[in-house]
Each structure stands twice: as structure tokens, then as C-alpha cells.
Amino acid sequence: MRFKSQVKILGMKSSKGQLENGTVYDFTRVFIETELDAATGKAKGFSAEDYKYGNSDNFGSFKHLEFPFFAEVEFDLVTSGSKSVTNIVSITPSARVAGAVLAQK
Template identity: 45%
Template sequence: MKFSSTLKVTGMKFSKGTMENGQSYDSTKVYVETALDNSKDSAMGTACAEYGLGKADEYQKYKHLADAFPFMASAEMEIVTNGKLQKTVIHSLRPLEAAKAATPGAKHASA
């Protein structure tokens, strides 16, 4: 099931290499502010959830936004399953206002 969502991206990291057993790994993870489940009245507020965003080269597309974190973004997402477990993946991420804040020479306002 594919859907669009607006997300608050709080962090990103990539990982690429080969394990000792020869198995390779290549991924980008996105950390998104996500509401805690308060349906049992035992939690409130938010936490960060980890979502996959393709391979390590995806990280490089957002590296110029390093000073803009956290930022709001429009995301194309999909819920997928292997028949037993389901997960949500991000297919594309488009920063909304962060690009303006991350332009070269931009000054950050202080309160």
C-alpha cells in the first residue's frame, strides 16, 4: 500500500560494506519524529522511528542539508510485508523548507 506523508526528519545515516562472512550491506536509514502510542494511556509525546530509504548513495543526496536538521519533508512511502511481518519504507523524500535554510551563506537566526 503506497501513500504520501509529511514527516519531520531528525537524522539520517548510511551504512555500506562487507561483513566478515562475505555478506555485503548497503542502506540509508532515516529517523523520523513519530507519535508514541497513547491508546493505553501509558505514553505521550514523540520518539524517533527508523525507516529504510534505499541504498547508501541516497544519503549523499541530502548531505548538503547537514545544517538544516531537523527538517520537514514530503515522503512517498509504502507498507510492505513478507507474509508474516510488515514494515514501512520510504521511496522518496523531498525537503520542504530545509533547502532554503541550507543555502550557502545562509545565516541562522538566534532567539
């Protein structure tokens, strides 16, 4: 199931390499501001939730931006039948951010 949302991206991290056991890894993680559940009265404010966004090359498209920034993000919610995972399909920085970046070049 795909859906889009306007979000505040707090940071990104790319990682690529190989573990000692030979397992190869290559990914980008995106950290998105997420509101804490205040329903119980024991939490208030925001935290960050991380989402997988393809391989480490995806980081290169955004590393020149100032963080945090606002963007429209397309998510894909998938399930194995017992566990759900939400991944990022695409990120489009808001026009304000993109315009500021273009002006700097």
C-alpha cells in the first residue's frame, strides 16, 4: 500500500560494506520527525523514526541540503503476513527548500 505524506526530515545516513561473516549491506536510512503518543499523559513532543530508503547512493541526492528540511515522502507499507514494514519510495523536498538550493548553485 502506497501513500504520501508531508514530513520534516531530520537527517539521513548511508551505509555500505560487508560484515565479518560475508554479508553485504548497502542502504540509506531517513530520520523523520514523529509525534509522541500523548494519549496516556506520559509523553509529549517529538522523536525521530527511521525508514529504509534504498541503497547508499540515495544519500548523494540530498547531502547538499540543509537539515532539517520539509518534503513530500511517498511510503510503501508491506507485510510478510506477521510483520509490517514501511519503506520510503521517493522524497521530494518542498519548493521552498529546493528553490533555496538552486539559488546556492
